[in-house]
Amino acid sequence: MESGFESKFKAAISVDNVVFGFDNNDLKVLLIYRGAEPYKECWALPGDLISLDQDLDESAEIVLQNLTGLDNIYMEQIHTFGRVDRHPFGRVFTVAYFALIKIEDYNVKPSSWAEEAAWFPINEVPELPFDHNEILEYAKNLLKSKIRRQPIGFELLPKYFTLTEIQNLYEAILETTFDTRNFRKKLLSMNIIIDSGKMQSDVAHRPAKLYKYITKKYLQLQQTGFTFDL
Amino acid sequence: MESGFESKFKAAISVDNVVFGFDNNDLKVLLIYRGAEPYKECWALPGDLISLDQDLDESAEIVLQNLTGLDNIYMEQIHTFGRVDRHPFGRVFTVAYFALIKIEDYNVKPSSWAEEAAWFPINEVPELPFDHNEILEYAKNLLKSKIRRQPIGFELLPKYFTLTEIQNLYEAILETTFDTRNFRKKLLSMNIIIDSGKMQSDVAHRPAKLYKYITKKYLQLQQTGFTFDL
DNA sequence: CGAATATATTGTAAATTTTACAAATAGCGT
DNA sequence: ACGCTATTTGTAAAATTTACAATATATTCG
Numbered sequence: 423m424e425s426g427f428e429s430k431f432k433a434a435i436s437v438d439n440v441v442f443g444f445d446n447n448d449l450k451v452l453l454i455y456r457g458a459e460p461y462k463e464c465w466a467l468p469g470d471l472i473s474l475d476q477d478l479d480e481s482a483e484i485v486l487q488n489l490t491g492l493d494n495i496y497m498e499q500i501h502t503f504g505r506v507d508r509h510p511f512g513r514v515f516t517v518a519y520f521a522l523i524k525i526e527d528y529n530v531k532p533s534s535w536a537e538e539a540a541w542f543p544i545n546e547v548p549e550l551p552f553d554h555n556e557i558l559e560y561a562k563n564l565l566k567s568k569i570r571r572q573p574i575g576f577e578l579l580p581k582y583f584t585l586t587e588i589q590n591l592y593e594a595i596l597e598t599t600f601d602t603r604n605f606r607k608k609l610l611s612m613n614i615i616i617d618s619g620k621m622q623s624d625v626a627h628r629p630a631k632l633y634k635y636i637t638k639k640y641l642q643l644q645q646t647g648f649t650f651d652l
Numbered sequence: 653m654e655s656g657f658e659s660k661f662k663a664a665i666s667v668d669n670v671v672f673g674f675d676n677n678d679l680k681v682l683l684i685y686r687g688a689e690p691y692k693e694c695w696a697l698p699g700d701l702i703s704l705d706q707d708l709d710e711s712a713e714i715v716l717q718n719l720t721g722l723d724n725i726y727m728e729q730i731h732t733f734g735r736v737d738r739h740p741f742g743r744v745f746t747v748a749y750f751a752l753i754k755i756e757d758y759n760v761k762p763s764s765w766a767e768e769a770a771w772f773p774i775n776e777v778p779e780l781p782f783d784h785n786e787i788l789e790y791a792k793n794l795l796k797s798k799i800r801r802q803p804i805g806f807e808l809l810p811k812y813f814t815l816t817e818i819q820n821l822y823e824a825i826l827e828t829t830f831d832t833r834n835f836r837k838k839l840l841s842m843n844i845i846i847d848s849g850k851m852q853s854d855v856a857h858r859p860a861k862l863y864k865y866i867t868k869k870y871l872q873l874q875q876t877g878f879t880f881d882l
Numbered sequence: 883c884g885a886a887t888a889t890a891t892t893g894t895a896a897a898t899t900t901t902a903c904a905a906a907t908a909g910c911g912t
Numbered sequence: 913a914c915g916c917t918a919t920t921t922g923t924a925a926a927a928t929t930t931a932c933a934a935t936a937t938a939t940t941c942g
């Protein structure tokens with residue numbers, strides 16, 4: 423069943439971006455409200471067909487920026503989904519990307535055909551069009567395994583954070599709980615964060631110390647990898 | 653810079669398969685000798701443009717089977733490569749897949765436009781066309797990290813194997829050496845292999861015990877994952 | 883101002899795992 | 913019988929992990 427080249431150069435490629443944030447002890451994901459067909463008037467992952475004159479990785483950043491205003495977000499490729507019938511308009515392969523950002527550092531603004539853009543707690547994500555629920559599930563699992571191997575948790579937290587906050591982050595992502603003393607011992611023994619000298623304020627209880635991560639150590643560990651088991 | 657759908661449905665998708673084997677203490681990869689343009693008369697990864705009426709994952713198996721005769725090999729997706737100029741005939745995105753097989757259990761036979769198919773020791777792979785060297789590098793790194801987290805080493809070994817063989821396999825893939833006593837202690841403590849009762853024969857030295865892996869435990873650990881650190 | 887409230891912070895002993903290290907063993911070939 | 917070659921095995925010290933609960937500190941309330 424050989425066929426000529428012509429019949430094969432008829433596919434389109436899209437990217438779908440899973441952008442995670444963390445806020446109020448909840449893991450959140452950024453969705454847009456679609457103002458274009460197909461699946462107009464649905465919440466969906468920010469994704470779009472890409473132009474064929476741009477590299478794939480570039481396209482992910484461009485699409486995200488077009489739809490949500492998020493500029494210069496480094497996106498990492500996670501998986502490509504290519505079921506025959508996944509798109510009603512033809513054969514569209516979609517390459518999923520993901521990113522972790524500090525919600526408070528960015529302002530999301532829908533643009534292009536996105537009518538809205540909003541953060542959804544990961545457990546309150548509605549039914550999504552295409553295979554977006556499957557993509558999100560895939561991304562969640564990847565995040566789970568990555569956070570245990572690389573010091574990526576800090577990408578989701580503000581510059582200064584408390585040990586309780588980072589423990590909550592780990593617990594939210596891994597859907598488990600840790601012993602506080604052991605969690606802190608382990609985390610501090612990695613030498614990737616230090617006491618910033620600052621303290622929490624405006625809280626109705628004993629204020630916590632604020633920590634920050636050590637960029638150098640962090641980058642180094644990102645290469646090496648590590649195992650965070652508790 | 654909005655553009656219509658027409659201009660976007662002009663891409664082609666290929667799959668490129670990285671099939672690893674292990675033989676004579678060498679990690680090997682399966683290459684084909686291309687008998688078709690572009691890059692005719694070059695050794696390359698077994699890959700081809702896919703027909704647009706098949707699911708992506710299916711296509712990987714079909715392409716491998718067409719070119720090398722390897723039938724029913726489960727292929728896992730690893731990454732998609734999409735630089736604009738990676739293919740001389742147009743915009744082609746390639747999805748890389750990989751598989752681990754027991755060399756002795758299969759017979760590779762070139763077919764379709766593949767003129768030859770042969771195993772190359774990983775360190776003797778020639779310069780490859782397209783971005784195939786980059787893809788192979790990516791696959792090697794993935795294998796390295798996967799073998800430390802999942803019990804996949806057995807997929808490369810015959811049914812019965814010695815502890816020395818599996819240590820050699822780990823050492824070849826991870827490009828390191830292990831202390832024999834500690835390696836065995838660790839491996840055996842995982843309870844994924846057992847003494848088969850059989851012994852090596854026809855060797856000019858003390859014959860080694862032959863082990864086999866325990867399928868059940870193996871499958872279970874594949875889900876859980878583990879950490880193999882030494 | 884003292885007491886109640888709400889989290890933050892910290893230590894230690896026991897168990898387990900990891901590490902470093904070398905001598906004895908078992909077939910085969912001569 | 914002896915030599916060759918690769919296989920097999922144990923242990924003590926060090927490091928890490930685990931289980932577990934009382935004290936500290938700023939705020940708020942009466």
